[in-house]
Amino acid sequence: MPRYALLVEYDGTPFVGWQRQSSGLSVQQVLEEAAASLNGGVPAPTMASGRTDAGVHAAGQVVQISITLDLAPERLREALNFHSRPHPVSILRAARAPDGWSARFSCVGRGYRYRILNRRARPALDAGRVWHVQAALDAEAMHRAAQALLGRHDFSAFRAAACQAKDALRTLDRLDVTRQGDEVVVQTEARSFLHHQVRNMVGTLAQVGLGRRPVEWPQQLLEGRDRTLAGQNAPAEGLTFLFARYREPLDWR
Amino acid sequence: MPRYALLVEYDGTPFVGWQRQSSGLSVQQVLEEAAASLNGGVPAPTMASGRTDAGVHAAGQVVQISITLDLAPERLREALNFHSRPHPVSILRAARAPDGWSARFSCVGRGYRYRILNRRARPALDAGRVWHVQAALDAEAMHRAAQALLGRHDFSAFRAAACQAKDALRTLDRLDVTRQGDEVVVQTEARSFLHHQVRNMVGTLAQVGLGRRPVEWPQQLLEGRDRTLAGQNAPAEGLTFLFARYREPLDWR
The missing domain is CATH 3.30.70.660 (Pseudouridine synthase I, catalytic domain, C-terminal subdomain)
Known part of the structure; x- marks a missing residue:
């Protein structure tokens, strides 16, 4: 499955944090569900360079996402921005991830x-x-x-x-x-x-x-x-x- | 009646603008009602250096306010900040207004x-x-x-x-x-x-x-x-x- 990198801005106020939790809406859930239409109708798995707690904001979080569709990064960015509305999460940039790249483990x-x-x-x-x-x-x-x-x-x-x-x-x-x-x-x-x-x-x-x-x-x-x-x-x-x-x-x- | 100057910050998002209107809550109404307890229980008249429209913000609006009580400016500032909660209006500074001073007409x-x-x-x-x-x-x-x-x-x-x-x-x-x-x-x-x-x-x-x-x-x-x-x-x-x-x-x- 093609893997992509996303550069993401979010207002942490309404979220339980980056990571999915049963207690409420997370940034991860917003992104994974926004990607469902590009991933055969099911949420696409993501991982962030660093988890953020409830209420913490991001101006340049980096997220990896794997989807079944092979898309130009520009189209992925636009599609995720469209489907993540109206949540305060915005995809600033997207890139195709190099082989073996991990948002979390490659981060220096x-x-x-x-x-x-x-x-x-x-x-x-x-x-x-x-x-x-x-x-x-x-x-x-x-x-x-x-x-x-x-x-x-x-x-x-x-x-x-x-x-x-x-x-x-x-x-x-x-x-x-x-x-x-x-x-x-x-x-x-x-x-x-x-x-x-x-x-x-x-x-x-x-x-x-x-x-x-x-x-x-x-x-x-x-x-x-x-x-x-x-x-x-x-x-x-x-x-x-x-x-x-x-x-x-x-x-x- | 003693006149004071206020230096005011506000988020314009929830307001119909600076000026009182029947259509909804204004910054002016928030301040005038916050001052009621210092003004014999009735709203205190205010005037701003410049009116702002609905949705327009202020980082340093100057407002004149007249109240019946003779107070130290620090106490007026603290009292207005207390009574204007939870609205996004914050009084940064207060001063006793010089004789004849007007927030609007003295502004150069x-x-x-x-x-x-x-x-x-x-x-x-x-x-x-x-x-x-x-x-x-x-x-x-x-x-x-x-x-x-x-x-x-x-x-x-x-x-x-x-x-x-x-x-x-x-x-x-x-x-x-x-x-x-x-x-x-x-x-x-x-x-x-x-x-x-x-x-x-x-x-x-x-x-x-x-x-x-x-x-x-x-x-x-x-x-x-x-x-x-x-x-x-x-x-x-x-x-x-x-x-x-x-x-x-x-x-x-």
Whole structure:
């Protein structure tokens, strides 16, 4: 069966997350059912470069999909965009997948952005897109604290209790915190992340930004490897999956 | 009665516009009713620096409000944010208004941003925030065409049929068109605008961007002063009221 890659944008708000679950509608279900008409009437199997939790958004999720029809990528993109309406899921590009390519296992880099709205008044225009923190955050202190987490470490302190990864060794390539007006933006990149790692790191850095913990605290947590001590898991709605990187370039259409 | 200035952000999607109307909920009604508890139980009168139509957003609308209570601006801001929930209206700042100050008549500059999402796939993350144009737009041609509209002119060609202004003479200070990835962004500034002027200018520039009309067309329309000939009134959802400028600085809290 021909395999394709899809570059997908979605608003995570109405979904139970990327992955199919009996508890409600997932992005995966929307895509697989949108593809049914191209797949002999049955949902087409998909896999994402990285699963996202309920409420987490994506600007550049990469998904593999296998369908029985042999189609030009442009036609697949248009057909999926037509059949996925009116859900907030949009296929930006499609490509024929190279032999042996996997959206998940061929992926060599993943990037996320986390947005904190740091002001007294609640968000009106960006509701559902930001974590609203009312007390003033020191973004520079957060950035300094973040730099101690770069490199190869056991990130047990920042993984979810439910995390299913075999080990917690990960290499963090980027964790930048910058202030942009009323917003504090965290940008991070790694080959892969543990479940809840980004949101746990952001929640921990926020404690530093609020002045409740010293700049050295995130590094101490990292070295302690105890996942019960980190800051709160920052809310899903501030997080966006930005990109997935592959060694071989895909021929996006 | 003490008069205050409010700096207000709102998502225009669920509203019939800024102004009170019998046809549905307006931003004005939300604010006036939120202030009732500070005004002897009756809605407090407001006026905005510029009315916005149904679906138009604001990141920095300025509103005057008069209430019977004499309050610190911080307390007014917090009270209005509390009582305006859960509507997507947020009071960013409040200030005591100087004597004789009017949000509308003291305003000496208004700024808007118009966002066009220019790609094949429909918006998922920015649905309701952008005008979706699928065919490729030449943003440079739009920018060149726009420059011919700068300065003091009779803008009859770009006013709404229902526009109530006594004359159509306006001075356009800025009309910049730039491409930012998949987006074409129009930024404009003037002392004041006619009803629908920004959306009519954007709709007209889009015809140039699509190559359907020459770069000289907007200037020809301007000189012809015939409001039946301009491009379509671009959809409300792409438009955001960004700021109102005043001669005397307000002491925002």
